[in-house]
Amino acid sequence: MSNPDSTTPVPLPLRWAGGLVAFQGALGLAVAVFLVIRAAGGNHHEDFISGYGTALWFVLIGGGVLAGGLAVYQGRRWGRAIALLTQLLLIPVGWSLLTDSNLPVFGAPLLALVVVVLCLLFAPVSQQYWAADSLPPDA
Numbered sequence: 001m002s003n004p005d006s007t008t009p010v011p012l013p014l015r016w017a018g019g020l021v022a023f024q025g026a027l028g029l030a031v032a033v034f035l036v037i038r039a040a041g042g043n044h045h046e047d048f049i050s051g052y053g054t055a056l057w058f059v060l061i062g063g064g065v066l067a068g069g070l071a072v073y074q075g076r077r078w079g080r081a082i083a084l085l086t087q088l089l090l091i092p093v094g095w096s097l098l099t100d101s102n103l104p105v106f107g108a109p110l111l112a113l114v115v116v117v118l119c120l121l122f123a124p125v126s127q128q129y130w131a132a133d134s135l136p137p138d139a
Helices: 012-041 048-073 078-098 104-121 124-131
Strands: none
Touching (some): 012 078, 012 104, 012 124, 048 078, 078 104
């Protein structure tokens, strides 16, 4: 394996993967904002806690995914588990949208995005970077 020093730049595939995962997290936060606005406006037929509680859930998960994506973008090791787990959890969501929900307009792009991120995370240059003995500080 290679042994980069702390000035080794983060490979481009990891930068792309990190950016895409951060985008997924930002979308989660956007959904949270939408849910809060909808709950505050009374434009839903659910219990009070459903709107705000679901929004809180999206803030927690979306914020974590956003943080993981930014970590991957910066080449920090701890972000790759979040990025990988997010993609693995989105596979059945995309498949369900594609098949059971009859929403291929959402399912197909989601599955395509998941495949792209997984390919970027497992690209040979990405694997070599993660396997290095020394990464940037706080990696």
